[in-house]
Amino acid sequence: MAADMERLLGEVLGKTLEEAAFVFADLPDEAPPVGRTMVEARLAYGGPGAGELVLATTPALASTLAANLLGEDEGGATATGDDEDAVGELLNMMAGTFVAELFGPGAGVHIGLPRVRRVDGGAYARSLAGATAAVTLVEEEGRRIDLAAHAGSGP
Amino acid sequence: MSYSILVADDSAIVRTMVRKALVMAGLDLGQVHEAANGKEALELLQRTWVDVVFADVNMPVMDGVELVRSMRGVAALASTPVVVVSSERSADRIAELNRCGVRAFVKKPFRPEHFREVLEGLLGAPGSGHGR
Numbered sequence: 001m002a003a004d005m006e007r008l009l010g011e012v013l014g015k016t017l018e019e020a021a022f023v024f025a026d027l028p029d030e031a032p033p034v035g036r037t038m039v040e041a042r043l044a045y046g047g048p049g050a051g052e053l054v055l056a057t058t059p060a061l062a063s064t065l066a067a068n069l070l071g072e073d074e075g076g077a078t079a080t081g082d083d084e085d086a087v088g089e090l091l092n093m094m095a096g097t098f099v100a101e102l103f104g105p106g107a108g109v110h111i112g113l114p115r116v117r118r119v120d121g122g123a124y125a126r127s128l129a130g131a132t133a134a135v136t137l138v139e140e141e142g143r144r145i146d147l148a149a150h151a152g153s154g155p
Numbered sequence: 156m157s158y159s160i161l162v163a164d165d166s167a168i169v170r171t172m173v174r175k176a177l178v179m180a181g182l183d184l185g186q187v188h189e190a191a192n193g194k195e196a197l198e199l200l201q202r203t204w205v206d207v208v209f210a211d212v213n214m215p216v217m218d219g220v221e222l223v224r225s226m227r228g229v230a231a232l233a234s235t236p237v238v239v240v241s242s243e244r245s246a247d248r249i250a251e252l253n254r255c256g257v258r259a260f261v262k263k264p265f266r267p268e269h270f271r272e273v274l275e276g277l278l279g280a281p282g283s284g285h286g287r
Contacts, residue, residue, distance in 0.1 A: 016264060020263070020264035066168060069168055069172060070168060070175075071175065081167075082167070082168050085166050085167055085168040086168055088166065089166045089168055089169055089263075092213070092242050092263070093242045093263045094242075095242065096241070096242030096243055096262075096263070097242070097244065099244070099245075100244035100245070105244045105245060105246045106246040106247070107245075108245065108247050109245065110245060110248065111213060112213070113165070113213055113214075113215060
């Protein structure tokens, strides 16, 4: 179950990054360490299957994602909050596909609203270690982005 | 002839993305209004003419389903076309939106051509003379 979920997380993460943000990321041989600070988005899903999805990346990649979503140059995303908004919205996109693939579109599983914040890297790493399933991808510049599922912790 | 549009989504980045996608789709845009939730959207619709509403489903305060239901209860808004722009894949939620009279869906992540296809179905070819 965890292996299937990990494969699905990897597919959803890679495809959404590519289609929405034009970021190409792959499974690394060895993932770079978690940043001192991470931009973390959490989104609960509930119904016949419940849980929580967590998307997290470094502030630098979050800025790149925001710029790419908007088709603009990087630079102002941190000041405007677009970097956090981008991570939350990408998680929202991923969640729709994830629950439909995992439970089926007719299962009546609903997704909640993303909650985004900056978190300490150490605390984030401990939370990631407790996930039911997780995947880390690395983009062309070597920056990591994680998508994790915590089954049973939704509403 | 240009269209007056309302984009309702709690994400500012998505509102900007939708606006850009509509321009790239070739729609002749007049005023583009924005709302961060269904309640803000409804308040704006009650004082401003809008040709098409693009609304997310999952929003705080008032979600997209409640927005569409509320619009259908107001005579002046009952026939305003609503396009749902969402990552929602739940069949029962989509069926519920269809029952409320939602005319079209654009799935996130989207591309400008998705808006073009939807608008052609809804309004005719962009720039064909509808709107005002």
